[in-house]
Amino acid sequence: MQGVYSDIRIVDVTRVLAGPYATMILAQLGAEVIKVEAPDGEDSRRLPPFWGGESTTYLAVNQNKKSVALDLKQVAALESLRRIIDRSDVFIESFKPGTAERLGLGYDELVKRNPKLIYCSISAFGPGPLGKDMPGYDALLQAFSGILKSTGHPGQPPARIGPSAIDLSSGMWATIQIMAALAKRERATGPQKLEVALIDASLNLMCHQVMTALATGRSPEPQGSGAPSVAPYEVFQVGDGELMVAAGNDKLFRQLCREVGLADLPSDPRFCDMAGRVDNRNALHAIVEERLKTDTADNWLDRLGKAGVPAGRMNGIADAIADPLVAERALIVPCPTEANPDLKLLRLPLGPLSVEPTPPPSLGQHTEEILLSTASGVRPG
Numbered sequence: 001m002q003g004v005y006s007d008i009r010i011v012d013v014t015r016v017l018a019g020p021y022a023t024m025i026l027a028q029l030g031a032e033v034i035k036v037e038a039p040d041g042e043d044s045r046r047l048p049p050f051w052g053g054e055s056t057t058y059l060a061v062n063q064n065k066k067s068v069a070l071d072l073k074q075v076a077a078l079e080s081l082r083r084i085i086d087r088s089d090v091f092i093e094s095f096k097p098g099t100a101e102r103l104g105l106g107y108d109e110l111v112k113r114n115p116k117l118i119y120c121s122i123s124a125f126g127p128g129p130l131g132k133d134m135p136g137y138d139a140l141l142q143a144f145s146g147i148l149k150s151t152g153h154p155g156q157p158p159a160r161i162g163p164s165a166i167d168l169s170s171g172m173w174a175t176i177q178i179m180a181a182l183a184k185r186e187r188a189t190g191p192q193k194l195e196v197a198l199i200d201a202s203l204n205l206m207c208h209q210v211m212t213a214l215a216t217g218r219s220p221e222p223q224g225s226g227a228p229s230v231a232p233y234e235v236f237q238v239g240d241g242e243l244m245v246a247a248g249n250d251k252l253f254r255q256l257c258r259e260v261g262l263a264d265l266p267s268d269p270r271f272c273d274m275a276g277r278v279d280n281r282n283a284l285h286a287i288v289e290e291r292l293k294t295d296t297a298d299n300w301l302d303r304l305g306k307a308g309v310p311a312g313r314m315n316g317i318a319d320a321i322a323d324p325l326v327a328e329r330a331l332i333v334p335c336p337t338e339a340n341p342d343l344k345l346l347r348l349p350l351g352p353l354s355v356e357p358t359p360p361p362s363l364g365q366h367t368e369e370i371l372l373s374t375a376s377g378v379r380p381g
Contacts, residue, residue, distance in 0.1 A: 003030015003355040008182065010034065011085050012065070013105075014094035015042035017138070017164055018198065019122050020061040021171030023092060026178065027064035028354045034088075034370055035065045036081060038072070041363045052340025054360065061171075062360035063335075063345055068371070069364030078104060083374050086114050090178055094122040097132040111191035118181045120174055120194040127195070136198050138164040145202035146219055150209065153224040170201040223281075230274065231281040232256070235314065236289045240296045245288075246310040250274065259307040260291040335359050 008031040012023040020035070027033040037045075047057040068084075070077040082104070085091050091110060093100050100106045100121070107119045121127070124136015139160055142148045147166075152159030177194045184192065203210055209220045209228065225244070226234035232253070233246050247253045250266070250273065257265045265271055265287065270280040277284055292300060297313060304311040315323070321332060335345045337359045345357050 003028070004353055005029045005031035005182070008032065008090065009088040010090040010092065010178075011036060011081070011088045012092050013081075014092055014122060016044045017057070017061055017167035018170040018196075019092055019094045019174065020044070021168050022120075022122075022174035022178070023065065024061050024063055025172070025175045025348060025350070026090075028348050028350055028357065030355050031090075033065040034084060034366070035062065035067050035361065036072075036084075037067060037069055037363060039069045039364070041069075045363065052337065052343060054340070054362075059343070059360050060346065064355065064358050065361055066366035066370065067361035067364055068367045070367075072103060080371060080374070081105070082110070082113065084370060085110055085117070087374065088114070088117070089182070090118045090120065092120040092122070092174065092178070097121075097123050097127040107191075107193050115191055116185070116189070118178060118185070118192045118194065120178055120181075120196065122170060122174055122196045122198075124198045126197040126199065131197070131199070138167045138198070141166045141198045141202040144199065145206055146209070146213075147202065147206060150206075150220045150222055150228075152222045154222055156222070158222070165205060166198050166202045169205055170196055170198050173201055173204075226281065229278060231277040232284055232288055234285065236285070236292045238292045238297050238300055239294060242314040243292065243297050243300055244312045244314060245292075245304070246312075248310070252309055253277070255307050256288070256304070256309045259303055259309060260288060262287065262291060333357050 005026060008026070010023055010026055010031050010033045012019060012033055013036045014020055014023070015037075023031075023033045023035070042058075044058040044061070045055050047055045049056055051059065070081055072078055072081065085105075091105075093105065095103075095105075101109075107121075110119060111117050123131070124141065125131025125134040139148075142151075142160055143158075145166075148158040148160060151161055174194070174196045177196065181192045181194060212228070213219055220228045224234065226232075230246075230248055233248060235242050235244050245256065247256045253271075254266050257263055269276070271277050271284055295303070301311055301313065313319075320326065326332060331347050333345050333347050335343050335357055337343055339362075343359060345359070347357065348354060
């Protein structure tokens with residue numbers, strides 16, 4: 001099946017997570033994505049653990065792409081890359097600001113050769129005088145943005161959130177910008193210059209906490225599994241383990257209280273509205289948890305579910321992907337290769353717009369194909 005971007009070619013010289021995630025989304029929407037790497041491969045190929053000889057990090061964000069290996073320290077390789085870009089729709093890079101220009105891959109030079117090019121740059125802190133020389137990894141941006149300091153438990157050291165959410169959301173912002181630029185191209189001619197900075201994505205992930213800080217001048221404190229503006233909305237100990245309970249409004253709180261035998265609790269002045277419950281969350285937690293400890297997680301899931309109270313089991317990732325709900329959603333897709341006949345991939349939530357997933361390419365798998373087609377002037381099918 002052809003995807004909605006089956007006539008779009010993207011040249012990707014990004015690495016690790018943000019840029020590769022952006023281009024994987026576009027590849028699964030049908031775009032031809034040419035991933036350009038050094039002859040020894042990009043950094044993500046070397047990150048453990050490995051499955052069938054490939055890094056699981058690399059496998060996660062490089063489906064449906066073609067790999068071209070070029071040594072950009074060589075003049076001939078740079079010119080080969082420019083010729084590929086000449087016949088492409090989108091160029092996306094994540095070099096340190098200034099590096100693309102030094103290599104002869106800057107916006108001004110490339111759009112002289114390809115006047116319709118969409119040029120997207122991803123950096124940590126942007127190309128401005130304050131940010132251009134600052135290094136950037138997801139963890140550094142978690143520290144900068146306040147995510148680290150607002151995560152974890154009160155009185156404990158800051159905690160990094162598990163997923164590389166800033167990298168991945170930066171990739172999604174890059175995708176959104178590229179999609180908008182492709183749509184704009186139907187109404188206006190000429191090149192377009194796009195820019196994504198991890199700092200922007202990091203603060204947008206904290207959008208409602210940013211608004212709180214703007215309004216109050218205070219940074220949110222860590223709440224463990226809780227939420228800064230909702231309670232009870234956290235993990236509780238139950239008779240045989242843990243349970244997440246999310247009573248996100250007054251009605252749900254009343255339903256929770258009735259089911260756990262605390263029907264009079266919503267009339268307590270401390271807990272009669274959300275603001276009071278947030279201010280008195282520790283006392284509320286202790287009262288509710290005492291009742292929840294009287295039964296098992298399975299029984300509470302059944303009881304609270306029938307009462308209409310959102311509650312969920314505490315899973316590890318391995319538990320989550322083994323759940324029948326994941327099979328019902330067809331989220332794990334077999335994608336065997338000769339090197340790894342057991343390979344499975346995570347399906348992107350693109351619905352019927354997605355093409356069939358293909359395995360991430362081996363290093364340089366398509367170098368000859370792309371270079372020959374560029375020399376002949378014919379795009380490969």
